[in-house]
Amino acid sequence: MAEQTDAAPGAQRFIPPDADTIDELRAASGGCRGCELYRDATQTVFGRGDESARMVLVGEQPGDMEDQKGLPFVGPAGRLLRRAVDDAGLDPAALYLTNAVKHFRFEARGKRRIHQTPDRIHIEACRPWLVAEFARLDPAVVVVLGATAAKALLGPSFRVTRQRGELLPWPASAQHPEDFQRVPVDRAGAVADAPPTRLLATIHPSAVLRADDQDAAYEGLVADLTVAARALAG
Ligand code: SF4
Numbered sequence: 417m418a419e420q421t422d423a424a425p426g427a428q429r430f431i432p433p434d435a436d437t438i439d440e441l442r443a444a445s446g447g448c449r450g451c452e453l454y455r456d457a458t459q460t461v462f463g464r465g466d467e468s469a470r471m472v473l474v475g476e477q478p479g480d481m482e483d484q485k486g487l488p489f490v491g492p493a494g495r496l497l498r499r500a501v502d503d504a505g506l507d508p509a510a511l512y513l514t515n516a517v518k519h520f521r522f523e524a525r526g527k528r529r530i531h532q533t534p535d536r537i538h539i540e541a542c543r544p545w546l547v548a549e550f551a552r553l554d555p556a557v558v559v560v561l562g563a564t565a566a567k568a569l570l571g572p573s574f575r576v577t578r579q580r581g582e583l584l585p586w587p588a589s590a591q592h593p594e595d596f597q598r599v600p601v602d603r604a605g606a607v608a609d610a611p612p613t614r615l616l617a618t619i620h621p622s623a624v625l626r627a628d629d630q631d632a633a634y635e636g637l638v639a640d641l642t643v644a645a646r647a648l649a650g
Pocket of ligand 1: 449
């Protein structure tokens with residue numbers, strides 16, 4: 417495992433200011449050295465999905481399989497999330513999936529790579545990518561999956577266990593709403609009324625896999641996603 421430094425320069429300097437699209441951001445993210453996590457991981461795992469997606473889901477970090485494939489949510493937790501999305505009646509094609517931290521943090525034990533939760537320094541270092549993604553997306557509903565994503569978007573005092581399943585105003589509920597404020601323009605280029613955007617926090621699908629009662633945890637995840645699906649429809 418790469419030795420953790422006390423300070424990380426952060427991702428901001430690696431983000432091209434003239435990047436218009438998610439694809440351009442994704443290409444640039446491959447060269448990010450904003451914290452030490454790039455050293456041991458295989459590659460940057462950026463968000464995926466349509467830029468016009470009406471729902472954005474934010475998870476923690478890529479896992480072992482995501483790191484190898486370069487795609488988010490393709491491992492066991494991702495498969496569970498896809499099933500939950502389906503059971504909640506959401507169209508997977510209408511989703512944009514990303515993570516708060518774009519490199520896999522792990523501890524090597526023999527040939528195994530054991531997931532390690534990102535520290536605050538990694539969340540803060542990587543946050544500029546998340547802000548840049550949101551600046552190029554226009555979701556009606558944002559879904560926060562687990563504590564790491566909640567820390568990145570809502571701040572360290574937000575507790576998923578206390579507020580999961582609640583629809584909150586977005587970006588007003590963000591720790592720094594100004595980072596996510598968009599100025600909507602109409603077809604004539606004039607400032608228009610912003611359609612309401614909501615945020616909902618729930619558990620990360622990996623928490624379902626770790627739960628003693630997986631069926632109950634899964635039902636809880638689906639119930640929360642169903643609230644998000646109704647908000648999207650309404
Ligand atoms: S985790 Fe984020 S900030 Fe750190 S190197 Fe990877 S992309 Fe850059």
